[in-house]
Amino acid sequence: MKLDNTRALVVFSGGQDSTTCLFWAKRHFREVVALSFVYGQNHVHEVDLAEDIAREAGVEFHRMDVSFIGQLSRNALTDHTLAMDQEKPAAAPPNTFVPGRNLFFLATAAVFARERGIRHLVTGVSQTDYSGYPDCRDSFVRSLNVTLNLAMDEQFVVHTPLMWLDKAETWALADELGVFDLVRHRTLTCYNGIPGDGCGHCPACHLRREGLETYLRQREARTEHHEART
Numbered sequence: 228m229k230l231d232n233t234r235a236l237v238v239f240s241g242g243q244d245s246t247t248c249l250f251w252a253k254r255h256f257r258e259v260v261a262l263s264f265v266y267g268q269n270h271v272h273e274v275d276l277a278e279d280i281a282r283e284a285g286v287e288f289h290r291m292d293v294s295f296i297g298q299l300s301r302n303a304l305t306d307h308t309l310a311m312d313q314e315k316p317a318a319a320p321p322n323t324f325v326p327g328r329n330l331f332f333l334a335t336a337a338v339f340a341r342e343r344g345i346r347h348l349v350t351g352v353s354q355t356d357y358s359g360y361p362d363c364r365d366s367f368v369r370s371l372n373v374t375l376n377l378a379m380d381e382q383f384v385v386h387t388p389l390m391w392l393d394k395a396e397t398w399a400l401a402d403e404l405g406v407f408d409l410v411r412h413r414t415l416t417c418y419n420g421i422p423g424d425g426c427g428h429c430p431a432c433h434l435r436r437e438g439l440e441t442y443l444r445q446r447e448a449r450t451e452h453h454e455a456r457t
């Protein structure tokens with residue numbers, strides 16, 4: 228099958244990272260398609276928020292039910308009776324890790340993309356602040372990219388624009404793409420399901436806020452430096 232270079236499929240959860248990736252993809256590709264997964268997550272309304280953002284971005288949106296992923300393992304993102312780890316345990320991923328999630332997501336996204344003649348896949352995983360999730364690491368994504376190509380005899384390219392960025396740099400990228408306010412107020416990263424600045428105390432909010440504060444300090448310092456020179 229001939230896959231084209233003008234379109235990209237973004238694995239899209241409506242969180243800070245994948246929303247930044249959605250707009251990154253819009254800048255680099257003529258046409259962007261967003262795919263969101265219902266995987267048994269406690270806060271499934273994140274998919275509705277994702278759809279709103281995609282619609283506003285003028286991006287074709289699809290949601291796909293892969294709820295079996297949430298049933299395969301016991302973890303705090305799909306089992307609301309399980310209290311989430313507040314800190315990363317020393318030897319293992321935290322219990323917010325959903326084993327196989329990015330494997331299933333990217334494999335499903337690749338088949339979905341292939342059916343539409345799309346070869347470019349975009350995912351917001353990052354090794355820098357990867358919270359102990361092994362399937363956010365560069366080695367995993369590269370390995371899977373090879374596997375996808377072998378599995379379907381295609382030349383997929385999996386793009387990871389955030390792989391080596393920390394959260395402050397991800398905020399900077401959103402700002403550079405002109406969507407800082409949209410990402411800040413409309414995306415949902417919080418493990419307690421509260422959009423924007425979130426609950427403020429879960430590990431995801433903590434990471435997001437630290438990055439935001441660092442970026443805002445840097446931006447302010449840059450503005451002051453600029454003003455001092457002019």
Ligand code: ZN
Binds near residue numbers: 416
């Ligand atoms: Zn939170």
